[in-house]
Amino acid sequence: MFTLAEKTTARSSFLHSWEARHKLAGITALIFSFSFVRDLRLLPLILAASALVYYLTALPPAYLFARLRLPSVFLLVPAMVLPFGSGQTVLARVGPLALKLEGSLALLLIAAKFISILTLAVSLFATTPLAGLAGAMRSLGVPSLLVEMVLFTYRYIFQLAGDLKRTGTAATLRGFKGRSLLSLKTLAYMVGTLLVRSYDQSERVFQAMTLRGYGRAAVAVSATAPCRRDRLALAGALALAAFVILVQVLVL
């Protein structure tokens, strides 16, 4: 069910070896600059840049396509509304509907930005272990309480998903089908049971962690020292981000 890219983070590539803090800052800058794009002439540049970043992950294209499939469903809504509901210039008529130029271009802009930003996000998360990402977030100013919640939540997500699956299997073996609204009560009780069990477990976890010294000092997050290549890559990413924004604002 869960497919966080822990398997892919163990590989070797330029993006895998890019120091986490620099990588997070560089790719986040690119992502925000790409979402700033409003002119269609910048689309080839941002698509090419995101393709280059993904190429540097050394991951197969199939991995990216699999990750794009689910969120792409969201594009269906603008794809159904914009080409027919926005603009005046009619390109073609499909029955009672008129395909309009302005709406089609708006959809193209949204789709290209969506694909390029998602490609960058996949490249970031597929090449950075969560501990490295949390350390980078902490050193970039994210409050320690939030970072600790990220790490703890990640620790428990897989276990709880397994618990929920086992509860579901047990219910199925007892004849539960879960196909009608009447099954809502059973599903609510399953979630309630999981909450009760987890609450009891959290008390035990907290007591065990307190005995081991938790709560006395902030968690130290080890970070590897960045090298010249890390800084150069960050400078390149920031330069491209600044270029995209400046071209959008000053030239186009």
Next chain:
Amino acid sequence: MHIPDGIIPVQAALGGYVAAGGAAWLTLVKIRRKYKNPREAIPRASLLTAVFFAASLVHIPLPPTSVHLVLSGLVGVILGWFAFPAILVGLFFQAVMFQHGGLTTLGVNACLIGLPALLSGALFQLRRYFGRNRAVPNALLAFGGGFLAVAVGAFSAALLLTYTIPAHLDAAAERAAIIALSLAHLPVALLEGVFTALVVLFLLRVKPELLELEA
């Protein structure tokens, strides 16, 4: 209700981050005031965050189809002020694991889902005026919390999407889009309300202290 990357303009995304940053700061201040050592509450809040994350993957039948619940109302009811950081963390994992939502829209999504969750938590706390152990008021307030969390979030998302998508829809089309998107979420909001009430009734019988974390 999860707005993905690239759909809304960067100004809206940055505005979402500013608003989410402010809300996170406010909730962290409240948490620090409430707990002498706020870190002692982190394992419990994180474990419950993980429960909500896992539970939101359960298919709930809504004939002729099935839906995933958001559970933001239930998060607000149980976690109170911790609901906002919990939803922020949950959305981060959804963006990382499933590319559901997005990195640029994390702030916007946290506001769309997290702020109504705080509202639900505040609504549920009204039970102190109606009797903490009485089933009917607890169920009604929980239903209201679950329903409001989704209804307010969906309506806000519809408003945001309609007014920020870079296209020139006429006023009538904008109104129609907002109404259509909001109405489409109405069955889910009702389902969330009923589901939240059922879970609260279960907890009231089995582990009432879970409903007292914010008291």
